[in-house]
Amino acid sequence: MPRKSKTLTIDDIKVSCSSCSLAELCLPHGMNEKELDELDKIVVRHQPYQPGEHLFRAGDEFRSVASVRTGCFKSYVIDHEGQEQVLGFHLPGEIIGLDAIHSCKHTANVVALDTSAVCGLTFDTVTNMARHMPELQNELFRVMSQRISELETIAGDLSADERIAMFLLSLSDRFSRRGYSDKEFILAMSRRDIASYLRLATETVSRVLARFQKAGVVKVDRKQVQILDIDELRTIARKS
Amino acid sequence: MPRKSKTLTIDDIKVSCSSCSLAELCLPHGMNEKELDELDKIVVRHQPYQPGEHLFRAGDEFRSVASVRTGCFKSYVIDHEGQEQVLGFHLPGEIIGLDAIHSCKHTANVVALDTSAVCGLTFDTVTNMARHMPELQNELFRVMSQRISELETIAGDLSADERIAMFLLSLSDRFSRRGYSDKEFILAMSRRDIASYLRLATETVSRVLARFQKAGVVKVDRKQVQILDIDELRTIARKS
DNA sequence: CGGCAAATTGACTCCACTCAAAGGAGGTGG
DNA sequence: CCACCTCCTTTGAGTGGAGTCAATTTGCCG
Numbered sequence: 001m002p003r004k005s006k007t008l009t010i011d012d013i014k015v016s017c018s019s020c021s022l023a024e025l026c027l028p029h030g031m032n033e034k035e036l037d038e039l040d041k042i043v044v045r046h047q048p049y050q051p052g053e054h055l056f057r058a059g060d061e062f063r064s065v066a067s068v069r070t071g072c073f074k075s076y077v078i079d080h081e082g083q084e085q086v087l088g089f090h091l092p093g094e095i096i097g098l099d100a101i102h103s104c105k106h107t108a109n110v111v112a113l114d115t116s117a118v119c120g121l122t123f124d125t126v127t128n129m130a131r132h133m134p135e136l137q138n139e140l141f142r143v144m145s146q147r148i149s150e151l152e153t154i155a156g157d158l159s160a161d162e163r164i165a166m167f168l169l170s171l172s173d174r175f176s177r178r179g180y181s182d183k184e185f186i187l188a189m190s191r192r193d194i195a196s197y198l199r200l201a202t203e204t205v206s207r208v209l210a211r212f213q214k215a216g217v218v219k220v221d222r223k224q225v226q227i228l229d230i231d232e233l234r235t236i237a238r239k240s
Numbered sequence: 241m242p243r244k245s246k247t248l249t250i251d252d253i254k255v256s257c258s259s260c261s262l263a264e265l266c267l268p269h270g271m272n273e274k275e276l277d278e279l280d281k282i283v284v285r286h287q288p289y290q291p292g293e294h295l296f297r298a299g300d301e302f303r304s305v306a307s308v309r310t311g312c313f314k315s316y317v318i319d320h321e322g323q324e325q326v327l328g329f330h331l332p333g334e335i336i337g338l339d340a341i342h343s344c345k346h347t348a349n350v351v352a353l354d355t356s357a358v359c360g361l362t363f364d365t366v367t368n369m370a371r372h373m374p375e376l377q378n379e380l381f382r383v384m385s386q387r388i389s390e391l392e393t394i395a396g397d398l399s400a401d402e403r404i405a406m407f408l409l410s411l412s413d414r415f416s417r418r419g420y421s422d423k424e425f426i427l428a429m430s431r432r433d434i435a436s437y438l439r440l441a442t443e444t445v446s447r448v449l450a451r452f453q454k455a456g457v458v459k460v461d462r463k464q465v466q467i468l469d470i471d472e473l474r475t476i477a478r479k480s
Numbered sequence: 481c482g483g484c485a486a487a488t489t490g491a492c493t494c495c496a497c498t499c500a501a502a503g504g505a506g507g508t509g510g
Numbered sequence: 511c512c513a514c515c516t517c518c519t520t521t522g523a524g525t526g527g528a529g530t531c532a533a534t535t536t537g538c539c540g
Contacts, residue, residue: 151391
């Protein structure tokens with residue numbers, strides 16, 4: 001049934017959303033998972049990204065939206081002092097690149113932290129889809145408003161303990177949504193990246209994690225994290 | 241030409257964008273200013289809002305998007321400790337209420353700080369417009385991405401001096417875009433509101449403004465602000 | 481002229497940053 | 511296989527900027 005070389009149309013996309021995590025963008029809106037690989041063949045880069053390899057860089061023309069299939073990415077900008085500022089982490093199932101929707105240029109750099117794979121849609125495909133599918137339009141709004149919530153959290157007047165607790169809970173939640181364990185996971189990012197993202201010093205991240213561990217809330221071994229008392233973590237996050 | 245009672249259609253909106261600041265939403269996309277008051281009669285509340293009066297409250301159903309005509313509003317939420325958290329200020333020409341686009345419920349409270357007037361479009365009108373007009377869709381994206389930039393600024397690792405300097409520059413810029421003086425303006429909001437918005441203590445706002453005044457950068461008298469050395473203010477804002 | 485809330489000013493405290501140094505972990509080459 | 515290097519992480523000691531607490535002062539409105 002799948003034909004080899006064929007021009008992609010809106011209808012194709014409607015019925016052939018890939019099995020990859022881009023499904024999150026499509027499936028909630030009446031699409032099915034048939035013809036899984038057809039779309040992939042058109043839009044996916046098959047070689048995985050290696051740690052340190054960039055998906056795109058600030059200023060790049062907006063060619064596509066990507067969804068993480070496996071691995072982990074971080075997005076960051078370089079501030080006026082030349083310092084790297086981490087804007088976010090992208091786990092499997094999450095969409096990358098919508099920052100470029102308005103200006104048609106990416107505002108952030110996105111780099112793999114792990115061996116990672118993505119799938120994506122070209123810019124034209126996305127805007128055409130959005131034009132013909134009000135549901136997708138809403139989905140794009142949803143992603144943007146998610147980013148706003150994320151920023152509102154970080155912008156809040158929070159202590160270091162609260163920030164770390166919320167960060168761990170956020171990861172836990174996001175992993176569990178994707179079917180991974182919500183109690184035990186790997187921090188693909190460095191302490192430095194976490195610190196930059198949470199607007200803390202790396203030493204503070206280290207100290208807080210050590211304190212949490214001593215209190216029996218989590219067990220941390222290098223990049224491996226185990227949440228021992230998720231309720232206590234929630235209490236800490238809620239300005240205890 | 242204007243008829244009294246008439247159902248509003250998409251075409252009407254296309255040709256009858258009001259003269260009020262909602263024009264910012266419409267005019268950049270090929271609309272004109274004819275039939276100024278017709279739309280106003282449908283969507284505008286003619287009585288001005290008094291200081292302390294709410295435009296809408298968190299949880300309200302999303303009925304309309306509003307654009308400030310005159311005066312000033314603040315939006316805020318009440319956090320889990322019962323404390324008011326100011327999210328932003330809305331000056332003439334700026335759009336209020338898009339926070340509700342996805343969930344169809346407002347997430348924030350919006351209250352007048354001054355005697356203020358707005359004009360607005362109903363929810364149905366906005367979503368229909370967006371569906372039929374890709375340009376409007378982009379405009380909505382633009383407003384959301386503006387909010388993201390604003391939050392990124394506040395979320396940044398900034399000193400009290402930097403925050404206040406950026407805040408004053410932002411107001412200056414926004415007033416000048418609307419044809420008001422960029423060097424002298426009124427702070428409709430209280431020190432407490434500014435502090436909450438910038439995540440500082442009220443005392444800190446007071447002290448920093450006093451310090452800026454002593455340094456000859458600004459002249460502050462109660463709510464009246466005069467920028468004396470805008471370049472120095474920019475230097476302070478750029479992490480001097 | 482009170483009465484009240486907002487704003488200012490001062491004294492003190494504390495949390496997170498900075499500076500500094502001592503472990504690991506992983507990679508490379510001899 | 512080990513030595514070495516480098517980067518990341520951890521831990522300790524000290525500092526400082528912004529918060530807190532408290533006392534006035536100022537402006538506003540009845």
